[in-house]
Each structure stands twice: as C-alpha cells, then as structure tokens.
Amino acid sequence: MALLNILCYPDPRLNTVAKPVKEITNHTLTLIESMIETMYESNGIGLAATQVDVHERIIVLDVSDERDSPMVLINPEIIWTHSERVKGEEGCLSVPNTYDGVERAIEIKVKALDKSGSTQEIHAKELLAVCIQHEMDHLIGKVFVDYLSPLKRNRIKTKLLKLQREENH
Ligand code: K1U
Ligand code: ZN
Numbered sequence: 001m002a003l004l005n006i007l008c009y010p011d012p013r014l015n016t017v018a019k020p021v022k023e024i025t026n027h028t029l030t031l032i033e034s035m036i037e038t039m040y041e042s043n044g045i046g047l048a049a050t051q052v053d054v055h056e057r058i059i060v061l062d063v064s065d066e067r068d069s070p071m072v073l074i075n076p077e078i079i080w081t082h083s084e085r086v087k088g089e090e091g092c093l094s095v096p097n098t099y100d101g102v103e104r105a106i107e108i109k110v111k112a113l114d115k116s117g118s119t120q121e122i123h124a125k126e127l128l129a130v131c132i133q134h135e136m137d138h139l140i141g142k143v144f145v146d147y148l149s150p151l152k153r154n155r156i157k158t159k160l161l162k163l164q165r166e167e168n169h
Contacts, residue, residue, distance in 0.1 A: 001030070004038045004052040008164060009095045010157045015141040018048075018055045020075050024117050028058070028074075032115060035060045036070045044093045046131045048138030051094050059135040063127045071122075073112035076136055079121075082107035088130055090144045096163075098156055102147045104133045 007014050021028060031054060039047040039060055049058040061071045087101045108129050110122045124132050134144060145153050 001033045016055045017141050018057045018139040046135045048135045050138040072115050076112035079111050080109035081105045104130050
C-alpha cells in the first residue's frame, strides 16, 4: 500500500470524466487500498479516484465516527433521488482550507459494485448521501466550488494558485 498524491484545485486533471471499471484486477484492489489509506491519512470522509489522477469510476468513503468502516463503490449510479434538497457545509481534500454551502438531495439510492464485483444497493441519508454526491461529482470532473458564484470561485482559485506558487519556491 502507498499514500497517493491528491490533485489540488484548479488542476485541470480534476475536470476529467472517469471511465467505468471494466474488470476488477489486482491492480484495482491495490489502488483501492491505497485510496482508503490516503483518505484516512488526510482525515477525509471520502476520496474519488479522479483526485489521485486515476480516471476510473471508483470512490471510497467512511463517515463513521470510529473511522473503521470503509466503503468502496465501483461504477456507482444514482438510481433514486429524494426531491427535498438541503444546503450543507462542504470541504474537499483537493480544495484545502476552503468550506462553503452546497445544496444536495437529502437522500439517495445508489447501485455500485463492491470490491468483489458484487452489486450492492445503498440507501444513503445525511452525511453519507452528501458525501456520495460530492464524490460522484468528482467522477464527472466536477468540484464542489463549481456550485459557488464565479466571484467566490475565482477568489478560491487565486488563493490556491498563490499558495501553490509559494510552496514551489
Ligand atoms: O472529496 C473529498 O475531497 C473528501 C471530502 C468529502 C466531503 C466532505 C464534506 C462534505 C462532502 C464531502 C472530505 O472529506 S473534506 C474533509 C473533511 O473531513 C470534512 C469536511 C467537512 C465536513 C466533514 C468532513
Ligand atoms: Zn472532494
């Protein structure tokens, strides 16, 4: 297992649309283990393969208080969405030290493959529902700041580019 490098906004690779996983190989399983390790090490509650520059439809999540219940969703598809939406504060490991409100469906049902290739159906509410929607957005090249106003987004972009320039000097 290895810690993976997380792409930082506004890296254009974060806008890549991921491809479905055709076959779960040993390479896929190693990537998943490294993604879980990277998510825990970064104190995140989720991570999409896009964020580690792998453009395949894989996400990992753990919203448990104990941080001992990792979930793996391969080729996730939302099959039902509650009509009610709620605005909640979101963060992102690819957008460091930035939090803002995003409106999401309060409840969703998702179909996905697990690590062994079996189909699982998840009825997600509250933080899990928000986190799955956030991670699935990554798989279509969308970052939560894309929901904010152009003014806020540009301020975030400028702040992070300045930070990245400083870190590279
Ligand atoms: O995608 C990511 O970078 C992971 C992201 C997931 C997420 C957090 C909050 C709302 C929706 C999705 C994070 O884990 S950010 C860091 C974090 O642990 C966190 C931030 C705010 C609320 C709860 C957790
Ligand atoms: Zn994110």
